[in-house]
Amino acid sequence: MQNDDLEFINCRNVLDCIERELDKPSRAKVAKHLGLSRTATSLIAQKLIRVGLIKELETTIKGRGRPGTPLVMDDSRWHAIGAAFYSGSWIFVIINLCGTIVAKHQVPVLSTDKDVIIDTLVEGLLYMRSVCPGQMIPGFGIGAPGLIDHKSGAIYRADDLGWKEVIPFGSIVEQRTGLKAFVINRYRANGLAEIRYGNHKNSHNMVYLGIGTGIAGSIYLDKVLQNSTKYRLGHMVIDPHGPVCGCGQVGCLQAMASEGALLSYARLQMAEHPAFLHAAKGKPLQGKLIVSLAEEGDADARACLEHIAIPLAIGISTLANVIAPDEIIIGGPLGDTSSYLVDCVRKGVHDHLLDWQNEDISISQGTQGDYGSAIGAATFMLDQKMELILGESCPD
Numbered sequence: 001m002q003n004d005d006l007e008f009i010n011c012r013n014v015l016d017c018i019e020r021e022l023d024k025p026s027r028a029k030v031a032k033h034l035g036l037s038r039t040a041t042s043l044i045a046q047k048l049i050r051v052g053l054i055k056e057l058e059t060t061i062k063g064r065g066r067p068g069t070p071l072v073m074d075d076s077r078w079h080a081i082g083a084a085f086y087s088g089s090w091i092f093v094i095i096n097l098c099g100t101i102v103a104k105h106q107v108p109v110l111s112t113d114k115d116v117i118i119d120t121l122v123e124g125l126l127y128m129r130s131v132c133p134g135q136m137i138p139g140f141g142i143g144a145p146g147l148i149d150h151k152s153g154a155i156y157r158a159d160d161l162g163w164k165e166v167i168p169f170g171s172i173v174e175q176r177t178g179l180k181a182f183v184i185n186r187y188r189a190n191g192l193a194e195i196r197y198g199n200h201k202n203s204h205n206m207v208y209l210g211i212g213t214g215i216a217g218s219i220y221l222d223k224v225l226q227n228s229t230k231y232r233l234g235h236m237v238i239d240p241h242g243p244v245c246g247c248g249q250v251g252c253l254q255a256m257a258s259e260g261a262l263l264s265y266a267r268l269q270m271a272e273h274p275a276f277l278h279a280a281k282g283k284p285l286q287g288k289l290i291v292s293l294a295e296e297g298d299a300d301a302r303a304c305l306e307h308i309a310i311p312l313a314i315g316i317s318t319l320a321n322v323i324a325p326d327e328i329i330i331g332g333p334l335g336d337t338s339s340y341l342v343d344c345v346r347k348g349v350h351d352h353l354l355d356w357q358n359e360d361i362s363i364s365q366g367t368q369g370d371y372g373s374a375i376g377a378a379t380f381m382l383d384q385k386m387e388l389i390l391g392e393s394c395p396d
């Protein structure tokens with residue numbers, strides 16, 4: 001079956017209906033929603049059941065008349081492997097077609113050397129392939145750092161890791177594993193997991209901002225990911241007199257509000273005021289330590305988060321003024337774990353916007369945690385599951 005066949009398009013539309021647009025629909029509901037005949041819809045549903053993409057939901061029938069059998073995604077047959085470089089580790093997951101994790105694996109990487117990072121990735125992917133239950137979708141979803149061309153899988157640059165040269169990342173992984181690599185920025189992947197599996201059903205236009213060693217984000221218009229290297233949310237200029245960013249510009253959001261900026265501020269205060277952050281004395285100073293102290297109420301840790309909340313609020317207010325999203329989600333390692341940071345940003349944005357703008361926008365905290373980026377990367381590949389599973393050899 002060719003990808004532009006009418007039959008392929010109908011299969012995709014029916015699958016989208018069952019996966020996202022309708023809740024456990026019957027064949028009749030799908031037919032009505034898509035304007036297809038019931039016979040055509042039944043034939044497509046049978047095909048999708050046969051290849052293990054959907055299944056009929058067992059129902060207990062009460063009362064008179066037989067309601068149509070609901071169709072849902074088949075969570076038992078196909079599995080997808082995703083990996084993401086997150087908080088200094090490669091995190092691997094195997095998920096089913098409903099996005100549920102069935103296996104996970106984590107390997108810390110104590111280096112920013114690209115060869116070490118790629119070697120660890122490839123080793124982990126091959127391990128996950130060896131433990132994958134059921135049938136594996138033939139490919140890998142990868143949430144990588146940096147500015148990524150999702151079509152070629154090349155990383156143009158990753159300023160927070162000091163990678164300035166173009167790395168043919170996807171091609172290297174494909175050569176060494178023999179399977180197709182679907183590469184997406186790690187925070188963009190996290191946003192994809194958030195939008196698909198988080199509680200954001202009522203939002204249509206959304207911005208996800210992931211905050212960690214770098215800052216990257218994604219924009220969804222009418223729930224569709226705008227996946228282009230032209231979006232560089234971490235490099236919005238916040239202060240033309242601000243610190244130098246890894247990208248070579250001055251005063252970027254990433255330079256002012258990433259984990260590095262948080263730690264720089266904390267170290268400066270500790271140098272000037274010896275009692276500052278005394279609760280952190282003797283421990284390695286990391287973003288997660290400051291976040292946990294702030295959640296416990298430590299005033300100094302909170303002051304550090306308030307410091308990075310200011311540029312974040314400016315950046316997000318700009319996005320609100322330009323894109324007017326329904327929802328802005330603050331995630332990544334710092335956003336997911338610090339409700340205090342999200343509260344400060346929310347307050348800052350509120351002060352910058354007009355009342356009627358504030359009524360129409362919600363600012364929420366990411367919920368996907370450490371595995372979110374890997375789940376999102378697997379999901380990015382799952383968006384191609386029709387092509388990968390059916391391809392040109394779809395059984396009739």
Ligand SMILES: [Zn+2]
Nearest residue numbers: 235245247252
């Ligand atoms: Zn920059």
